[in-house]
Amino acid sequence: MEKLIDEQLVEAYLKGDRxxxxxxxxxxxxxxxxxxxxxxxDTAVADDLTQEVFVKVWRKIKKFxxxxxxxxxxxxxxxxxxxxxxxxxxxxxxxxxxxxxDNLLFENFIKEAGLSxxxxxxxxxxxxxxxxxxxxxxxxxxxxxxxxxxxxxxFREIAEILQESIETIKSRNRRALxxxxxxxxx
Numbered sequence: 218m219e220k221l222i223d224e225q226l227v228e229a230y231l232k233g234d235r236x237x238x239x240x241x242x243x244x245x246x247x248x249x250x251x252x253x254x255x256x257x258x259d260t261a262v263a264d265d266l267t268q269e270v271f272v273k274v275w276r277k278i279k280k281f282x283x284x285x286x287x288x289x290x291x292x293x294x295x296x297x298x299x300x301x302x303x304x305x306x307x308x309x310x311x312x313x314x315x316x317x318x319d320n321l322l323f324e325n326f327i328k329e330a331g332l333s334x335x336x337x338x339x340x341x342x343x344x345x346x347x348x349x350x351x352x353x354x355x356x357x358x359x360x361x362x363x364x365x366x367x368x369x370x371x372f373r374e375i376a377e378i379l380q381e382s383i384e385t386i387k388s389r390n391r392r393a394l395x396x397x398x399x400x401x402x403x
Contacts, residue, residue: 223287227278238278241287242271248368249295255363256299266302270295289377296378350400358393361386 219240221229229237249270254263273294281290351362364370364378372390376383 224283227281227283227287230278238275241274245288245291246271249291252292252295252368253299256296257302262302266295266299270298273298285377286374289374292378293380346401347397350397353400354393354396358389358396361389362393362397365390 218226218229218234218236221237221240223241223244226237226241230241246267250263250267253266253270254260257263257266270291274291277294281287351359354362360379361375364375365372370378372383372386375381376386379386381389
């Protein structure tokens with residue numbers, strides 16, 4: 218049963234198989250927690266938000282539209298739940314919202330095996346510079362960049378999560394990369 222795709226698990230759950238929902242929760246518990254944590258920057262709050270997200274999924278799963286991917290639907294719920302928390306609690310302003318987490322955004326792109334200590338230092342400094350530049354991007358660009366480069370979503374999936382057109386997401390990504398180049402050169 219664990220080899221079934223998400224949408225098949227949703228269908229199985231809706232037909233009465235309670236284990237199917239447990240598999241979905243196990244599959245996405247850590248990624249949703251990490252996503253919430255990247256938005257709220259507080260482990261306890263991210264833990265509460267993750268639980269709230271899965272309660273919402275449980276309550277709304279009958280309304281899930283099988284024409285879309287479950288993963289995108291789930292991340293949309295996580296994004297909205299986290300942003301609602303930030304708005305209600307005014308934990309930080311959106312202009313100060315820092316979407317980085319312990320996983321360095323471009324770490325996978327710049328790691329090379331067997332680097333000298335000097336090369337490792339330069340690589341770490343470059344990574345820090347890129348992440349600092351990403352932090353300076355406006356929220357809409359930062360969110361698109363993180364979903365694409367860090368979370369590995371395709372543009373179509375990001376468009377569904379953010380409820381924007383795919384053209385808007387592609388354009389936003391291009392603009393974000395242009396802004397990043399300028400910020401890194403400074």
